Amino acid sequence: MIKARKKWLSVLLTVAMLAALLVPLATPAQAAATYTVSNVPLLEAGKTYTTDLPTITIDLKALTTTGYVYLSLPTTPSGWAIGANRNVPANVGSVPNALASSDVDVVAGDPQHPDEIFINIKNVTNPGNDGRIILTLTSLTIPSGFSGDVKLSAEAPDTSPFSSGDIIIARVGAGDVSVAVDDVKTITAGGTNEVYLNIRENAPNALKGLKLTLPPGFRWKSVQTDRLYWGDINLGANPYSYGPSLNDGRDLKITPQTTSTKASYFKVKAVIDIDETVAKYGDVVVTVSGENGTSVATSSVTVAKYGEYGAKVYTENVGTITAGKAEEHLDTYLVIEESVPGSLVANRTITLTLPENARWSKDKPTRDDSRSKNRGSLDIQWSFIGSDGRTLKGTISGTSSGQSEGAKLVFKDFYVTTAPDFVGDLKVEVGGSAGLSGSVVLAKVNAPVKASAEGTIPEVKIGLPGQAVADFTITETGKEAVVANVVYCTADSYGVLTKVTLSNRARITIKAPAGVTFSGIPKVEVVSGDLVVDTAAVATDTSPNNEGLLYIPIKSASTVPSTIKISGVKVTLDRTVPEGDLVFKVRDTAVNQTLDKDGKDTFFPGHKDAASVVVAKCVTPAPTQTLGKAVFKIGEAKYTIGDKEYTMDAAAYIENDRAFAPMRYVAYAAGVTQDNILWNPATRTATFIKGDRVVQVTADSNILVVNGTQIAMDVKAVIKDGRFFLPVRWLSVALGCQVDWDAQNQQVIVTRTQ
The missing domain is CATH 3.30.457.10 (Copper amine oxidase-like, N-terminal domain)
Known part of the structure; x- marks a missing residue:
């Protein structure tokens, strides 16, 4: 219900009623006002305030009608009073205000109704535009005994453009204290270990006593006031109590000499000592509790992170490469991460050593700045060392000291070449003077092809020509695993490999054991995929060691993994072939890019074969005489x-x-x-x-x-x-x-x- 008002309002009400009569009854009122409070100060009961009070902005959307609203303070306890000035801006944004200053009457602080503000719109100068009225509170009296939110209750009739509801303009209470830190830094045993605590009241007289408790293994070593930002709290010469007698040094008590009359905010500088035998790595969380009737808004706060100097090496996004391929680019990211800032020391080194059947290739890795963080000026410059192409050395420069956390350096664009028979995890051994050790997986290595026999493995005998062996297939493990052009490798003085691509056609060679030669040319065909073989140029030969050779030239590489089938294979065994499995080896430039320009296995001696397959079993041993x-x-x-x-x-x-x-x-x-x-x-x-x-x-x-x-x-x-x-x-x-x-x-x- 809108309250009955006193005689002093009668003139204004009469004007409002006459204006309302001029509006057609068919037009509904809008009631679309919003009330925005600039700030909600924390105040005390039993006081009158004339400064630091908020403003109330009243926005009325698409205003076309006149009307009024009462803004009333609580009815109990008695003694409330409010004063306000009004401002009607010329524009709302870039559009003229619907209201002119003369269109609005505001009555506040009337002796008979000191707890009310009356606002009346008696005319709309620019109908349809947004209207805005700004009230600046000039005084507020809060009676003793009150606590909680100070609300102005907006009461308007249904025909008014104003909305009804509660507007919170202040809060009254005992207040509380919050504790925070600007930056959570890493501390170490033996370090300076400075932390800065921000202690803030949200009301006068809130801080009467405070206790900050460190976790086990940490002690307050020294504490002093760094600065007072605002307020009038008198901390005195020595408001801080700490030491072995207070919970083994874990407790810090803050007791001001005189409490504040204005909410205060100050910063404390503290140094923390660490008992390495007890302290646990991780967040250092301080428990906050009030003393002497102090209420705390913060029950705990992380003031630091505890760690020891050290670093680790690991990999992310480990990809797959193909054995025997030169200059394989790795998708892998190598991560070198400090446990605390400053762990990696300038001029020390980190080495990455590949296994025997792998070599670094093409170029050195680069830093990935999008993944690296907290590095400060810390960096690592990479270079190759030695002569076997296996060792990459990183030299540390700069430092991450001063960062909030240990640096994370991420490196990418590693290139390697592996022997054609290298299969499994490609691991690097970590070493160097920086103290890092262990091994990490840089890539998963797949064989370029797999060979398998079809059907039953037949038996063959020595000394007989034209004996059939099993048909067999050569299947790529991925597209383009078999290449069409010859690629060979060269090495620099460090043994690092670089590939050279020729226009010459590459080939697969099937090598038989010594004493086994091919009897005629078998059928060679691609039975799946789009690899193209030059079937017209398939040929056989015999090596100086009497090993049968089957040459399969490649016209073009595949876009999907493909399978070659070799069928109708016949062989002749001389009388030196031992009994047991007869194994064909798959090799040559189509599946091995690691040979030198002369086709020799200079870089990976003894590692020429990409796959092998058992195609027969020799059951008659060569004649022997036991000596x-x-x-x-x-x-x-x-x-x-x-x-x-x-x-x-x-x-x-x-x-x-x-x-x-x-x-x-x-x-x-x-x-x-x-x-x-x-x-x-x-x-x-x-x-x-x-x-x-x-x-x-x-x-x-x-x-x-x-x-x-x-x-x-x-x-x-x-x-x-x-x-x-x-x-x-x-x-x-x-x-x-x-x-x-x-x-x-x-x-x-x-x-x-x-």
Whole structure:
């Protein structure tokens, strides 16, 4: 209900009623006013305020009608009073105000009704435009005993353009205190560990006492007032209490000398000490509690992060590359992240070393600024070192000191080349003087092709021509895995590889074992995908080692993974082929871009094959004559040749499922005389001569050289306790012997047949 008003309003009401009579009854009132308060101050009861009071902006959309509104303070307790001035701006935005100053009457602070403001619109100068009235509160009296929101209740009749409702213009209460920090920085054991606390009252006399409690392992070392932003709180000479007697140094108590009469805001500078044996890494959260009747708005606040100097290396977005492809670009991001700012020290280094069958290629990585953060001036300059193309060195410059968190440096655009038979995780070993270590996966490496036989594996015999072997397929693991143009590699002085692309047509070569040659040209066809093979140019050949060769030239690469089928394959076996699986190897420039310009495996010796497939089984062994039999027993230094027992200077042993013995004694068992065993200490190479066979092997290498032909072993030759060891099988077979394993008696049996 709109209250009955006093006689002093009668003239204004009469004018308003007469104006209303001029408006057609069919036009409805709008009641579309909004009330916007500039600020809501926190005040005290029992006081009169004449400053720091808000303004109330009243907006009336598309104003066409006149009308009035009463703005009333609470009815209880008694003693309320309000004063206000009105302002009617000329424009609302860029459009003329619907109201002129003379169109609006405002009565406020009348002695008979000190708790009301009456606003009456008696004319609309620009009908249809938005109207705006601004009330500036000039005084506000709040009676004692009141608390809560101070509301002006807007009451308007239905025909008025004003809206009814409550307008909050102030709040009255005891107030509370909030604690915050500008910037959460990282602290370390032994660091300066300064933190800055912002303490703020939202009402006068709110702060009477405050307690700030650190978590276990942290202590307040020193505390002082940094500055008073505003207000009149008197903190005094020493408002801060802390030390071992207060909760083992974890508590800081703040007690002002005199409480404020104006809400105050000040900053405290504190230094935190750390007990490394107790403190936990992570956020340092201070618990906030009030004392002496203080109410707190903040129950806890994170003031710092605790960590120790250190850094870690890891990878993100690890992608897949193809083995045997030169200059493969990695999608991987390498991340070097500090635990706290300043962990990475200028002029120290980080090294990334690839495994043996991989080399860095093309160019050095670059920093990704969109992913890096908090680095300050910290950076890493990359360079290649060594001569084998495997090691990338990063030299640290600048510092991240002063950052809120440890730096995160992200690097991209890594290029590598892997051997054609490299499959699995491509890991780099991390080292260098910066103290980082371990390994990270840079990429997943897939073979370029897979070879598989169809149907039952047939049996073949030595000495017979034109024997059929299984049909087989060569399938790409991804599009363009088989290439159409020859690509070879060159290396700089660091061994870093760069590819060179020629216009020459690339090819796949199928290599048969020694003693196995092709009988005619088999059928070669693409059975799926869009790879194009030059079928008219398919040809066969024989290597100097009597190995059958099938050449498959490639016309154009695929856009979808494709499959080549080789069928109708017939072979001739000479009488030197041993019994067992007959394996074809898939190699050459279409699946291997790591060869040098002369087609040699200079950069990855012994790694030419991209795939292999068993196409037959030789069931008739080559004729042999047993000339002697030697037995090596695992764990013993004694061995026998025939019925005679001999003593070695080291015992045979098993490692990685391979039986190792000193090579000198294996050579004796194979029929090599002492005069035909040579040792070159400069190159750490042993040479064994037996008839027309010359076998060489170098320490820490997996390459066995037989009459100049390199053979890749599945293990390395090793020097152990001053003795040169190699698996018995590799050297024995290279020297023309047959090797058998007696698992029950843990014996290696070497049968000399030539």
